[in-house]
Each structure stands twice: as structure tokens, then as C-alpha cells.
Amino acid sequence: MAQLRVVLIKPSKYSVDGSVERFKKGYMPNATLWHIASLTPGRVGKAAIEVITVDEYVWQDLSYLRWLHHDPDVITLLALVGVQSHQFHRALDLAAYARHHGVRHCVIGGPHPMTCDTTSLQGRGVSFALAEAELIWQEILEDAVAGELQPVYGAGRRWADELPNIVINPPSQADLAxxxxxxxxxxxxxxxxxxxxxxxxxxxxxxxxxxxxxxxxxxxxxxxxxxxxxxxxxxxxxxxxxxxxxxxxxxxxxxxxxxxxxxxxxxxxxxxxxxxxxxxxxxxxxxxxxxxxxxxxxxxxxxxxxxxxxxxxxxxxxxxxxxxxxxxxxxxxxxxxxxxxxxxxxxxxxxxxxxxxxxxxxxxIPGTEQYDDFLATGMIAEKNLDRFDGSCYTWSHPKLxxxxxxxxxxxxxxxxxxxxxxxxxxxxxxxxxxxxxxxxxxxxxxxxAGGYDRLKIDSMTDYSALRQQAYDIDYAPLPASLRLSVHDDELNRRADWRIKVHSAPATI
Ligand code: B12
Ligand code: SF4
The missing domain is CATH 3.20.20.70 (Aldolase class I)
Known part of the structure; x- marks a missing residue:
């Protein structure tokens, strides 16, 4: 019987000095990891599912990278979860690492791919999740078991009309520690x-x-x-x-x-x-x-x-x-x-x-109206490549x-x-x-920043060759915001109605 190993990683980011940001103690467990772990069923079809969760910010050694190597006994699915814009480079690098070591199924999801255009990085062996996990996670799991992920999931619809009644399973004592x-x-x-x-x-x-x-x-x-x-x-x-x-x-x-x-x-x-x-x-x-x-x-x-x-x-x-x-x-x-x-x-x-x-x-923040305005008025520029802090752009304040x-x-x-x-x-x-x-x-x-007591183990230079090989880029391109679909626009319009009814102007 097939077994699916789902490796959920909340990626860290690169600091200004290029090191992967890690802490001896984290501020709190990343909510996305436990949310998506709890959305994962025990099996898909005949395949039993094993779930591994890694919050990279608090991992004090690199032993978790072993799960990013091909294991002939299981089907591995690497999911980079809750990826924010400043973590996007790190997510790309972890997916490139896994691909290089024989893992065929890698997907990147969370705020950045949901709100920014990833077209130029698509179709290179790493998939992108553009919607809430509630809408597409099951399909991703099924595709991994069937043998092939699609390049993109959730295009055209970011949000579910209604959310399932999900119950969150808490981390173990070892994770909480x-x-x-x-x-x-x-x-x-x-x-x-x-x-x-x-x-x-x-x-x-x-x-x-x-x-x-x-x-x-x-x-x-x-x-x-x-x-x-x-x-x-x-x-x-x-x-x-x-x-x-x-x-x-x-x-x-x-x-x-x-x-x-x-x-x-x-x-x-x-x-x-x-x-x-x-x-x-x-x-x-x-x-x-x-x-x-x-x-x-x-x-x-x-x-x-x-x-x-x-x-x-x-x-x-x-x-x-x-x-x-x-x-x-x-x-x-x-x-x-x-x-x-x-x-x-x-x-x-x-x-x-x-x-x-x-x-x-x-x-x-890429994806927002302010980002688009600043981009249009030339306040945002492609980052100087001699300085790196996880994001790939800088912005100049008019006065400071x-x-x-x-x-x-x-x-x-x-x-x-x-x-x-x-x-x-x-x-x-x-x-x-x-x-x-x-x-x-x-x-x-x-x-x-998300933790106490910094640790330096590895750095972006350890991964840049893999990034070049996987995506043919030194750095991710300057982000462009993704437009909302008709369906998502429609859902927002209902909010306009609610706000008029429920929120009278402040009198204080
Ligand atoms: C809690 C929180 C924090 C905590 C994080 C604690 C922790 N250990 O995780 C703290 C206070 C430390 C924090 C700090 C910062 N944060 Co913060 N934070 C949040 C907040 C309020 C909630 C995030 C969360 O837990 N969501 C719950 C999970 C379940 O939701 P989710 O991750 O979005 O996942 C859903 C979907 O995205 C999708 N999905 C996610 N991953 C995947 C993967 C796959 C495969 C699939 C299919 C789907 C999928 O499905 C999930 C379920 O629907 C968000 C606001 C928000 N509502 O998003 C801001 C937010 C994430 N933070 C933000 C920022 C900018 C920061 C800081 C950089 C602020 C700063 N300048 O210092 C720092 C960075 C620190 C760090 N190390 O990350 C921004 C990110 C913007 C962006 N687009 O990148 C947000 C969105 C706030 C905002 N106003 O814009 N933050
Ligand atoms: S009030 Fe709403 S829209 Fe404004 S910053 Fe807070 S979460 Fe964002």
C-alpha cells in the first residue's frame, strides 16, 4: 500500500547578512502549520498519510532536510506553508533543494503566492497554491498520490464562500518546547x-x-x-x-x-x-x-x-x-x-x-494597493543585490x-x-x-521578529546554485500584485454591504 509523507514547512527568511534566520526559542508555534496539518486526512484513497511539521525558525540543526531527500518507500509531498513575501526566497530555495534531491512534488502556498503574480516561476517543477487551503489542499494531496501535481492550484478563486468546521490538533509537548x-x-x-x-x-x-x-x-x-x-x-x-x-x-x-x-x-x-x-x-x-x-x-x-x-x-x-x-x-x-x-x-x-x-x-507589502501606488510612482525599486533580507525590493521614503x-x-x-x-x-x-x-x-x-536568541547555521549562498539551476534566477523578480477574480470581487462586495449596516461612524 502506498504511503504519502506530507512534509509541511513554514520557511524562515534570509537576514540582511544572508543567514537563515533561526532562533533558540520561538515566540509562538506558527498557526499555519497546525492548521494545515489538521486539514490533512489520515488517508487519501488507499494511501495512508504521515504528516511532518517543521517551523524552520526554531529548528536548531539541519536534520529536517533529510525529509527533503527522495525516499523510495514513500511518496513525498513538500508543502511550504504560510509563505509571506519576505519568506518567498527561502521557500523557493527549499523547493529547489527538494527537487535537486529527488522529491517530485513541491508546492508553495500562503500570503505571497495568493496575492502576487508567480507566472514567471511557474511550470519549472514547483507548484503554486493561489487559494485558501480549504479549497485546494485535498486536490493537491490526491494529485501527489496519483503521481503528478498541477503547476498552479486555485487560480481564479482565492476564497471559499463558507469555511468547513475544522478542529485544530495541537502541537506535541516536544514541539511546544x-x-x-x-x-x-x-x-x-x-x-x-x-x-x-x-x-x-x-x-x-x-x-x-x-x-x-x-x-x-x-x-x-x-x-x-x-x-x-x-x-x-x-x-x-x-x-x-x-x-x-x-x-x-x-x-x-x-x-x-x-x-x-x-x-x-x-x-x-x-x-x-x-x-x-x-x-x-x-x-x-x-x-x-x-x-x-x-x-x-x-x-x-x-x-x-x-x-x-x-x-x-x-x-x-x-x-x-x-x-x-x-x-x-x-x-x-x-x-x-x-x-x-x-x-x-x-x-x-x-x-x-x-x-x-x-x-x-x-x-x-506586495499585493496591496499601497505597494501598487508606490511602484507606479517609482518609490519601489529592484533591490541592490549586495544587500539581502528576504525581500527582493527596496522602497525609498520621501523624507527619511x-x-x-x-x-x-x-x-x-x-x-x-x-x-x-x-x-x-x-x-x-x-x-x-x-x-x-x-x-x-x-x-x-x-x-x-518571532523569537529569542539568534542562531546562525546556514546562509543563502549555500542554496543559490540550486536556485539558479531550478528557476534560472539569482533572485525572485520584483513582485507584481495579482488581481482579484470576479468571484472574489463579488465576495468583497458583500462586505461593503455589511460594513454600511454594522459600522456607524465613530462619535468619540
Ligand atoms: C500571527 C501573525 C504574526 C506572528 C507570527 C507568529 C508565528 N510564529 O507564526 C508575529 C507577531 C510574530 C508576526 C510577525 C510578523 N508579521 Co505577521 N501576521 C500574523 C497574522 C496576524 C496571522 C497569520 C496566521 O497565523 N494566520 C493563520 C493561518 C492559518 O493562515 P495563513 O497562513 O494565511 O494560511 C491560509 C492561507 O494562506 C492558505 N495557505 C497557507 N499556506 C498554504 C500552503 C498550501 C500548500 C496551501 C494549499 C494553502 C496555504 O491556507 C491557509 C488556510 O486558509 C497575519 C495576518 C493574516 N491574517 O494573515 C500577519 C501577517 C502574516 N504578518 C505580516 C508581516 C509583514 C509580519 C512581519 C514582517 C511584521 C514586521 N514588520 O516585523 C513579522 C515577520 C515575522 C516573521 N518571523 O514571520 C503580513 C505578511 C504580508 C505578506 N504578504 O507577506 C501579514 C499578512 C499582516 C499584514 N497586515 O499584511 N506575524
Ligand atoms: S483594520 Fe482590517 S484592513 Fe485595516 S489594517 Fe486592520 S486588518 Fe487590515
Whole structure:
């Protein structure tokens, strides 16, 4: 009887110095790995399926590459999952490595191939998945067993109208031990009705909010608890636009699920004190909110019309009452920003005092409207090949050179957390996190990079010959955004209707 070995790898990325980014401990298990592992059936036809999961960021040796060598006893399918734009080169290289070592079935899926044109790389022995796994994974598995993958899966339709009721099987204790804490990422709802022009979430998951039923999420939580998971991260982008959120939270309280969890909300949560209170009762310990900027003009230019800086203080207040750490996420380097504006931003944050903040330098993400605009106006260029950090393009800020933006990023972290650390009554968890952020940023490393303690084992030069051989390129070409299909456009239009009905303009 045939056996199919499915090797799921979440690829890392190349750092600026060319090394493969690896950590001694990861921040949290990658949610995509466990999501797709749980979507994989025990068998396809007569073939039994064995699933292997690898989060490359936390693998401290190269032993996993053995699964990328031909094994005559099994059919191997290598799936590079959750591939973001900055991980795309690494994904291409791992597929080239596997092809070189006799693995015939390789597929790359996730945000980058879903939102960017991969045509020039197609038909060279590596397949691309352009749609949600729920729509095409079964077909890929069947084709692997039948002997031949198609060059492309899911062209013409990125999103399912309805999601299956998938239950996530948690990582083993050995897998959980690779991370700073036993955390699991769950995705109980996806999509966001807004149109922020810098955000690729609406291109990856769409603007129509969709979810599996509540019972499947509850069952994922039960299994996680049973497996020793201590913290849940709901990686859904917009928990307060989840129509059944109250139902889920009440069920969690009633059943005493009792797992502390993190979630993400948009700033309109300021108008929903009752939901914040319910979140707190269900054991939400941290709420991530994309505040981005305090400048309303900047927010409008970014298409983030629903953010009203005057309402930010209310979010902090509501969270503090509910026992939730407000986490304000900030973007520095919007085209309108200059140094004074960014320094002023940190000063305003200090007056609001959210217990957690994160800063990101604006990076136009391929697939988004902002990327297309910047490309059209010449702000994005093919990368200088003497510098490499996983992406294959650079963009120039109209006012701030890259080095100055990076200085300001680390300065913002050090300055804000230095300010918090002056408080002698900081709760233990906040103290630990603030110390970590200030220390990491002091070393000019991004605290949200995905792990702790860097390890260097291998580098992009170890793989470049294979990349040349497989695709005849030194680097992936400058990405171009993929247009939405008629079907996906139609699904988004339904979101337009929803947003009008459910989201009145902010009054705060
Ligand atoms: C959680 C998260 C993080 C966590 C990651 C933790 C971890 N260990 O995974 C943290 C906080 C560390 C993080 C950091 C960053 N992140 Co982040 N993050 C997310 C978030 C909110 C959820 C991702 C997730 O888990 N999704 C759940 C899984 C199940 O969904 P999925 O991966 O999309 O998979 C589905 C499909 O893509 C498809 N699919 C995926 N793989 C495959 C494979 C095959 C074969 C098939 C058929 C289908 C398929 O099917 C799946 C199920 O439908 C997304 C936003 C979003 N909603 O996508 C941003 C997002 C992925 N992050 C993003 C970015 C830019 C970053 C940072 C670079 C930010 C920064 N400047 O520092 C860093 C990079 C760090 C790193 N090492 O990767 C961008 C990526 C953009 C892009 N197109 O490349 C996103 C989309 C956010 C955005 N606003 O645009 N992030
Ligand atoms: S509100 Fe957040 S998830 Fe929604 S489009 Fe804007 S940035 Fe993206």
C-alpha cells in the first residue's frame, strides 16, 4: 500500500547578512502549520498519510532536510506553508533543494503566492497554491498520490464562500518546547471589512468576514488545554467584527475553558464597552489594536478612516478596567512622517500609557494597493543585490533615509519601554515584557521578529546554485500584485454591504 509523507514547512527568511534566520526559542508555534496539518486526512484513497511539521525558525540543526531527500518507500509531498513575501526566497530555495534531491512534488502556498503574480516561476517543477487551503489542499494531496501535481492550484478563486468546521490538533509537548511558552495560534474567524491600503490581510482573507462554527473552535480549545497549551493567540485580525464573538466568549465562560488568550480588534472597540468586559471575563489577557498613527490626515491617506485618535484613550481605559493589557501597534514612516512627527508620536503614547506597544516601519507589502501606488510612482525599486533580507525590493521614503528610520524604530522601543520601566509597580508580566523589548531593541533587533536568541547555521549562498539551476534566477523578480477574480470581487462586495449596516461612524 502506498504511503504519502506530507512534509509541511513554514520557511524562515534570509537576514540582511544572508543567514537563515533561526532562533533558540520561538515566540509562538506558527498557526499555519497546525492548521494545515489538521486539514490533512489520515488517508487519501488507499494511501495512508504521515504528516511532518517543521517551523524552520526554531529548528536548531539541519536534520529536517533529510525529509527533503527522495525516499523510495514513500511518496513525498513538500508543502511550504504560510509563505509571506519576505519568506518567498527561502521557500523557493527549499523547493529547489527538494527537487535537486529527488522529491517530485513541491508546492508553495500562503500570503505571497495568493496575492502576487508567480507566472514567471511557474511550470519549472514547483507548484503554486493561489487559494485558501480549504479549497485546494485535498486536490493537491490526491494529485501527489496519483503521481503528478498541477503547476498552479486555485487560480481564479482565492476564497471559499463558507469555511468547513475544522478542529485544530495541537502541537506535541516536544514541539511546544521549541517556544518561549506553550502557546497555540488559532484562527476562529478571518477577513476584515475595512480597506486600509497598506494591509494585505484583505487580499489574503478578503473583506467578507467568515468563520467555522463556534463548536469547532471550542473543540480546538479543549484539545489545546488537554495537550498542555497554556496560552491561546487568536490570530484573527478583527475579533470585534466577528458576528458570533459573544456566543463564543459566553460558551468559553460557561464551560470554564479558562485559557488566557490574546486577540486583535480594530479601534472601533472603543464604542463597545460591553464586549471588552466580556472579553475580560473570558480571560482575554491582551488586546492588540492597530492604532498606527495619531495623525488623522495620515490615517485617511492610508485608507484607515475608522481610526479616530481621540478614541484611543478610551480603549486603554476599557481594557484596564477589564483586566486586559492594551497592545497598541504603531507604524512609523508613513510617507507624511518626519523625525519630529515620530518622536511626537512616542510622547503622545506615553500620555495614554498602553501596557504593550509595538512599532513597525512601514513596508509596502506586495499585493496591496499601497505597494501598487508606490511602484507606479517609482518609490519601489529592484533591490541592490549586495544587500539581502528576504525581500527582493527596496522602497525609498520621501523624507527619511532607511538608516534614520531604523534608528527611530529602535529609539521608539527603547524610549517607550524605558518610560514604562520607571514605574516601580509594574505587574510582573509587564515588567518581563518591557525588559525584553527594551533590551532587544537596544541591540537593534526587532522584538516582534518571532523569537529569542539568534542562531546562525546556514546562509543563502549555500542554496543559490540550486536556485539558479531550478528557476534560472539569482533572485525572485520584483513582485507584481495579482488581481482579484470576479468571484472574489463579488465576495468583497458583500462586505461593503455589511460594513454600511454594522459600522456607524465613530462619535468619540
Ligand atoms: C500571527 C501573525 C504574526 C506572528 C507570527 C507568529 C508565528 N510564529 O507564526 C508575529 C507577531 C510574530 C508576526 C510577525 C510578523 N508579521 Co505577521 N501576521 C500574523 C497574522 C496576524 C496571522 C497569520 C496566521 O497565523 N494566520 C493563520 C493561518 C492559518 O493562515 P495563513 O497562513 O494565511 O494560511 C491560509 C492561507 O494562506 C492558505 N495557505 C497557507 N499556506 C498554504 C500552503 C498550501 C500548500 C496551501 C494549499 C494553502 C496555504 O491556507 C491557509 C488556510 O486558509 C497575519 C495576518 C493574516 N491574517 O494573515 C500577519 C501577517 C502574516 N504578518 C505580516 C508581516 C509583514 C509580519 C512581519 C514582517 C511584521 C514586521 N514588520 O516585523 C513579522 C515577520 C515575522 C516573521 N518571523 O514571520 C503580513 C505578511 C504580508 C505578506 N504578504 O507577506 C501579514 C499578512 C499582516 C499584514 N497586515 O499584511 N506575524
Ligand atoms: S483594520 Fe486592520 S486588518 Fe482590517 S484592513 Fe485595516 S489594517 Fe487590515
Amino acid at each position: 521549541r517556544y518561549g511558552a506553550p502557546v497555540l495560534g488559532l484562527y476562529p474567524v478571518r477577513g476584515c471589512p475595512y480597506r486600509c491600503n497598506f494591509c494585505s490581510v484583505i487580499k489574503i482573507s478578503g473583506r467578507q468576514v467568515r468563520n467555522p462554527d463556534i463548536e469547532s473552535t471550542l473543540e480546538s480549545l479543549r484539545r489545546a488545554k488537554h495537550a498542555g497549551v497554556k496560552i491561546i493567540k487568536f490570530v484573527s485580525d478583527n475579533f470585534n467584527k466577528f458576528p458570533q464573538v459573544r456566543e463564543l466568549l459566553r460558551a468559553m465562560i460557561e464551560e470554564n475553558i479558562d485559557l488566557p488568550f490574546y486577540c486583535q480588534c480594530d479601534t472601533q472597540i472603543a464604542k463597545d464597552p460591553e464586549l471588552v468586559e466580556l472579553l475580560g471575563r473570558a480571560r482575554c489577557y491582551e488586546m492588540f489594536v492597530g492604532v498606527e498613527s495619531f495623525n488623522r490626515k495620515t490615517l485617511k491617506a492610508a485608507g484607515k478612516h475608522h481610526n479616530h485618535p481621540k478614541s484611543y484613550a478610551e480603549i486603554v481605559r476599557l481594557c484596564n478596567i477589564a483586566g486586559i493589557r492594551p497592545h497598541f501597534s504603531n507604524i512609523i514612516g508613513f510617507p507624511e512622517d518626519d523625525e519630529e512627527e515620530i518622536r511626537h508620536h512616542v510622547d503622545v503614547l506615553k500620555t495614554l500609557r498602553p501596557r504593550v506597544v509595538s512599532f513597525y516601519i512601514l513596508t509596502p 533615509p532607511r538608516k534614520q528610520l531604523e534608528d527611530l524604530l529602535y529609539h521608539s522601543y527603547v524610549n517607550y519601554y524605558g518610560f514604562l520601566l520607571k514605574d516601580k509597580n509594574l505587574p510582573d508580566d509587564d515588567l518581563r515584557f518591557a525588559t525584553f523589548c527594551r533590551y532587544t531593541a537596544g541591540l537593534r533587533r526587532h522584538p516582534m
